[in-house]
Amino acid sequence: MGQGKRFCLLHEPQNGAARRGAVLFVHPFAEEMNNSRRIAALQARAFADAGWTVLQIDLFGCGDSEGDFGEASWQRWLDDVIEGVGWLRQKTGCSPVLWGLRAGCLLCVQAATAMDAAPQLVLWQPVISGKQHLQQFLRLKIAHQLIDGADEGRTGTQQLLEQLARGEMIEVAGYWISPALALPLEAAELDITNKHVPIAWVEVSGSAGSTLSPASRMRIQNLQDSGRRVEARVVEAPAFWQSPGSGDCPALIEATLSMMRTGSPPQ
Amino acid sequence: MEQEVLVILDEVLSLKGRAATMTGESPLLGAIPELDSMALVAVITTLEERFGFTIADDELDGASFATLGTLSAFVTTKLQSVS
Numbered sequence: 358m359g360q361g362k363r364f365c366l367l368h369e370p371q372n373g374a375a376r377r378g379a380v381l382f383v384h385p386f387a388e389e390m391n392n393s394r395r396i397a398a399l400q401a402r403a404f405a406d407a408g409w410t411v412l413q414i415d416l417f418g419c420g421d422s423e424g425d426f427g428e429a430s431w432q433r434w435l436d437d438v439i440e441g442v443g444w445l446r447q448k449t450g451c452s453p454v455l456w457g458l459r460a461g462c463l464l465c466v467q468a469a470t471a472m473d474a475a476p477q478l479v480l481w482q483p484v485i486s487g488k489q490h491l492q493q494f495l496r497l498k499i500a501h502q503l504i505d506g507a508d509e510g511r512t513g514t515q516q517l518l519e520q521l522a523r524g525e526m527i528e529v530a531g532y533w534i535s536p537a538l539a540l541p542l543e544a545a546e547l548d549i550t551n552k553h554v555p556i557a558w559v560e561v562s563g564s565a566g567s568t569l570s571p572a573s574r575m576r577i578q579n580l581q582d583s584g585r586r587v588e589a590r591v592v593e594a595p596a597f598w599q600s601p602g603s604g605d606c607p608a609l610i611e612a613t614l615s616m617m618r619t620g621s622p623p624q
Numbered sequence: 625m626e627q628e629v630l631v632i633l634d635e636v637l638s639l640k641g642r643a644a645t646m647t648g649e650s651p652l653l654g655a656i657p658e659l660d661s662m663a664l665v666a667v668i669t670t671l672e673e674r675f676g677f678t679i680a681d682d683e684l685d686g687a688s689f690a691t692l693g694t695l696s697a698f699v700t701t702k703l704q705s706v707s
Contacts, residue, residue: 388662493669496681500661500668503686504653513681530661563635570673595638599666600658603638 363437364421366398366413368405377408377617378476379445379453383416383438383461383468386542387426387494387532389598390419393458396597396606400456403610409617410449414441427526427533431541438468442475452476454617459598460484463545470550477618478549478556481609482598485576487545492518497530547576552584557616561594561609588616625696632674633692636666648693653686664689677702 370376382397384390401411415422416437418429438455445453454477457465462483469475484490495514502511517527521536528534549556558577560569569577569591577587592612597603626648634643637658652659659667668679679702688698 493665496665496668497661499681499684500664503684503689504659504661504664506686515681563638572673596636596666599636599662600638600660 361417361423363417363423363441364415365441366401368401368411368413370405370408370410374406374408376410376449376451378410378451379449380404380409380411380456380479381438381441381445381453382411382413383455383457383464384413384419385459385461385598386490388530389459392601392603393598396603396609397458399605400610400613403614404617407614407617409454410445410451412441412445412453414438425533427535430535430537431545432537434464434538435467435471438464439471442468442472454479456481458482460487460490460542463487463490463542463547466547466549467545469554473551475551475554478554479613479616480547480556480558481613482560482596483547483558483573485547485572487542491539491543495527495529501530548580549585552586555586555618556580556588557613558587558589559609559613559616560589560591561596561606562591563593563595565593567591567593590616625700626692629671629696629699630692632670633667636670637663646692648691648696650692652691652695653689671699675699675703677705 382401384397385393397413401413404411414437416429416434418424418426442453442455452475455465455469455475456479458481462480465478465480469478492514495517498512498517499514517529520527521534521539524536526533526535558573560573569589573589577589580587590612592608594606594609595603597606630643630646633639634641637656639658668684672678688694
């Protein structure tokens with residue numbers, strides 16, 4: 358791939374399973390990626406068993422891919438996603454569904470916008486505001502300081518934002534973040550210009566029968582009001598990206614599979 | 625308020641009902657293994673979303689998160705300044 362190698366996992370349907378299409382998975386930001394690996398792999402396997410060819414890419418500087426996290430930029434990540442789409446399209450003859458988790462959803466919608474097409478977007482617990490997501494991430498710095506009891510002379514999120522704006526790298530929770538990564542993330546909003554890409558939006562809740570968060574409901578309403586097709590569901594499952602060792606999420610897998618539009622046959 | 629905060633802690637930290645036995649004196653920060661920095665940020669975010677207020681950096685201190693009682697008092701104070 359452009360500028361080095363990316364670690365990828367390819368899940369293919371077993372012999373005999375009818376090919377329904379292709380799916381590209383875009384993982385979440387920083388530690389959420391590590392925490393969610395297992396559930397993402399389970400879903401990818403379930404997709405493959407149902408006839409989808411799934412590609413999971415570790416974006417530049419993430420996981421087992423080349424590069425340090427500090428060298429990553431939002432644009433490089435977007436390029437990775439688009440290149441992954443091209444690779445899957447060439448391999449399967451199908452235009453891939455873009456499946457994102459958390460901040461990965463921001464990259465998915467930007468990729469769909471850049472390519473002006475995608476058969477479907479599958480958004481798991483999407484981050485609606487990149488700005489809010491970044492600020493929550495920066496808060497980890499204070500959280501560490503609270504837990505370590507190092508309240509004196511601590512670095513606040515405002516300070517970190519100012520450093521980034523000045524073009525300086527910052528360090529949070531063991532991650533070096535470059536302005537080229539943080540600033541576009543800060544500017545990213547969950548929106549898509551192409552009205553024709555159907556969106557499957559799935560959130561999780563610890564209790565059964567929960568409704569979408571107010572923020573999600575509002576964003577979905579906005580999208581629908583401007584003509585986008587959004588199907589949204591809440592399933593009972595733990596917030597598995599928040600900590601390692603979460604329980605399984607059968608309801609999430611089942612719901613996601615049922616929301617997949619039947620793939621078009623390979624061209 | 626303690627009850628509401630307790631429910632949030634149980635859900636965010638995946639305590640599976642363990643929070644039900646907590647009292648106002650139950651220690652939080654440093655006492656619950658699940659309460660690491662990511663979980664702490666998740667708790668803060670959930671409190672903000674659930675109660676509709678914003679917590680500034682300088683409002684975050686170890687004392688507020690010391691026990692269930694101190695955290696509940698902190699949330700109550702925040703709610704009073706919002707309304």
